[in-house]
Amino acid sequence: MAAVDLRAVSKTYDGRQLAVREVSLSVPDGELAVFVGPSGCGKSTLLRMVAGLESISQGEIAIGGVRVNDLPARERDIAMVFQDYALYPHKSVRENMAFGLRLRRTPEAEIRRRVGEAAELLQIGPLLDRKPAALSGGQRQRVAIGRAIVRQPKVFLFDEPLSNLDAQLRTDMRAEIKRLHQRLGATIIYVTHDQVEAMTLASRIAVLNAGQLQQYDTPARLYRQPHNLFVAGFMGSPPMNRLTANLTPQSIEWGGGASCQRPTGWAAPWPEQIPLVLGVRPEHVMVGPAANDALAGQAPVVLVEPLGAETLLTLQVGQQTLVCRASSELSVAMGDTLTFSVHPRHVHAFNPDTGASW
């Protein structure tokens, strides 16, 4: 096991196109870090640079304190699980898992023991003599994970490992990977575009956009204190409400004539009388009579989406919309006008020009 350090890592193609720019972060020994972001954000490129499958244009990557920039993939002592599994089709499951050990001249008895253990852990014992073509997608992914485990590498790299599985299997495998991490105590870097996967698995999440690191934090802090509008919008489903607003001494103006009552005695920690973007999580928008210390207003309901346990309500605030996560017991119809309120401590403010949080 080992820590992974990225110091100002950049990737350029053809000397100009920047795929990753100056990313610095540390994955402590034994932690599961998730790189998350929309497609094309550079998360996979970053992972492949750690793996040694892409060269590092600038900066430095260290595994276990040793600079690996110039080490080929085979000498970095890492294992990787690929999105499309990348199993060797002409080898049996057993040989797929044993291949890396054989190349390292591990004694036969040791190979048998490790493959057996991994197969038991992943419940693929009965499949050991099959070829990959005779396996389902979920089974193949287990074999790919098994192939990584038997190596007992310093670091595990997962490149969107669940993207090719159907929704139910994805949820099951996600839980299994989490258990596996807890059991092995291994350092894992996990790439995904799915923020739910990121939130559920990670000890730390790196949010990337357009090749730049937006924020690297624990899931809780990332959710509660997003550093910018991108992170606020990317993490959480439905995403954080983002509304342009103007603070005046008496009220909060939403534009289009809509406004909110401002709690008496509340001093906003942000500048007054200039346009701001205010962010509010849907679960923090309360429906019904407002407390005195809350921001409160009235708005018509334009969309009702029942989800079973809860209902998503979309309110029209001036020309903007506000999504609210309400109890499913609340009976609301489209066109109803509701009173909503938000406690000031749940309001985030962002600079509309830079997107950075105040």
Add this chain to the structure above:
Amino acid sequence: MVQNSHRPAAPPVGVFWWFVAPFALLTLVFGVWPIVLAVQTSFTASATALQPQAKWVGWANYAVLWSDPIFMNSMLRTLTYTSLAVFSTIVTALLYALLLQSVWIARGRLFFKVAVFLPVVTPDIAGYVVWRWLYDQSFGAINTALEALGLPLFGGIASTSTVLGAVLVAELWHHVGFYVVIFWANLALCDKGQSEAAQIDGANPWQHFWHVLLPQLRPALLVNSVYALIQYLKTFTVVAVMTKGGPNESTNFVSYYAYQLFDQGRYGEATAMATVLFTLILLLAGLAMRLQGGRRSQ
């Protein structure tokens, strides 16, 4: 996909036959019919072979071949040369295709592609005439160069010990580009993911080739070895142009020997010889296909 729903209706089967007919006819007239005639001729007496009522002699021509030491030697020589040639062709073509893929020649890739394929589209006779000149003992470029460097001279096509090698080099030069194209196309289809997984598993370049690339190259290996087998068993042009079967019979392969006998009016024996060769090719090619096909279904 939208395109699928607008796919034009399949044309009537009749149209298919109209397109196929001219080529099917050509194949029948110039391909299949001569083979049938040759097989038929191999069972007739040479003296009457070209007459309407040829004299039927049963297996007599084949019996003559069986007891003809020149034929038996020629057959042995053909088989030896073919094994050597198939092996060198496959290995050379595979190495060259890997070279074309490698990063070492990033800039010169086009040059290397043209260099290997140009001989394939060069008329073979012209190419072999040039090779004959290159090997010439008195004014050939090869020996002139060796002499200038103070190295021992090369026997080329004049010496029985070097002629097979010399002929093989000329044939490789002419043919190998074709096999390179097949390997190269197959290499382009190989799964990059497996290669990356192997790198991470710790495979060095040789282990990567052996465990990951080679299994994926099976289709090209099959096509190339069957095609090369057929081609080298029929070796004729290079002999006719460069050595006329010599020196001292050492390049007198079955096709060339059959041609010589035919030239002497020994039609029965010549066609018997051709029939033996044809059957051999058919059997070996069938065997190769079967071996590979069997492995694939495992």
